[in-house]
Amino acid sequence: DSGVTQTPKHLITATGQRVTLRCSPRSGDLSVYWYQQSLDQGLQFLIQYYNGEERAKGNILERFSAQQFPDLHSELNLSSLELGDSALYFCASSVGSGLRSPLHFGNGTRLTVT
Amino acid sequence: GQQVMQIPQYQHVQEGEDFTTYCNSSTTLSNIQWYKQRPGGHPVFLIQLVKSGEVKKQKRLTFQFGEAKKNSSLHITATQTTDVGTYFCAGKGGSEKLVFGKGTKLTVNP
Numbered sequence: 489d490s491g492v493t494q495t496p497k498h499l500i501t502a503t504g505q506r507v508t509l510r511c512s513p514r515s516g517d518l519s520v521y522w523y524q525q526s527l528d529q530g531l532q533f534l535i536q537y538y539n540g541e542e543r544a545k546g547n548i549l550e551r552f553s554a555q556q557f558p559d560l561h562s563e564l565n566l567s568s569l570e571l572g573d574s575a576l577y578f579c580a581s582s583v584g585s586g587l588r589s590p591l592h593f594g595n596g597t598r599l600t601v602t
Numbered sequence: 603g604q605q606v607m608q609i610p611q612y613q614h615v616q617e618g619e620d621f622t623t624y625c626n627s628s629t630t631l632s633n634i635q636w637y638k639q640r641p642g643g644h645p646v647f648l649i650q651l652v653k654s655g656e657v658k659k660q661k662r663l664t665f666q667f668g669e670a671k672k673n674s675s676l677h678i679t680a681t682q683t684t685d686v687g688t689y690f691c692a693g694k695g696g697s698e699k700l701v702f703g704k705g706t707k708l709t710v711n712p
Contacts, residue, residue: 530690
């Protein structure tokens with residue numbers, strides 16, 4: 489068990505809808521990262537937050553947004569969903585912000601857009 | 603932008619054979635991390651390399667960081683069925699992003 493909690497485990501929704509994915513980092517970790525993993529694709533970096541502030545941004549679509557709350561949990565909001573957004577979304581956390589500490593991944597949320 | 607390439611994409615071996623996956627970056631890396639993702643699971647951190655030419659071992663796994671800090675390799679000696687999974691490298695270049703390679707999927711025939 490990595491200590492990172494992601495909910496829900498599975499999500500099935502229709503095109504055009506909006507969903508929210510939730511992540512609680514490991515106790516003591518200040519950084520939260522969001523990654524998207526599609527079939528046969530690697531881990532695409534979306535966004536990183538450190539102690540409530542956006543730290544780095546990857547190839548995150550404008551339809552997607554995220555935030556980290558004062559209690560350090562994070563939410564990833566996906567709107568105007570398209571079939572191509574179907575993927576496994578991982579949250580990871582780490583102690584520091586500088587990418588020198590290991591990332592601890594949650595079990596992921598599998599999103600299916602129909 | 604920074605790219606991290608991994609080869610091969612797939613590798614199938616007989617149990618007991620050796621396995622190597624290679625990771626190449628388009629830019630010099632400050633550090634490189636390796637992760638393993640079992641089928642149906644999430645990536646799990648294996649190791650981090652920081653120094654040029656660094657070699658680290660974990661039992662049957664040997665990790666190397668190139669002298670120029672632009673490439674890395676993971677070698678598994680005498681594979682076992684428990685080694686099955688996808689191995690990812692991830693590196694940080696000049697940007698504040700940890701970029702993952704697409705991974706090498708290893709299958710082991712018992």
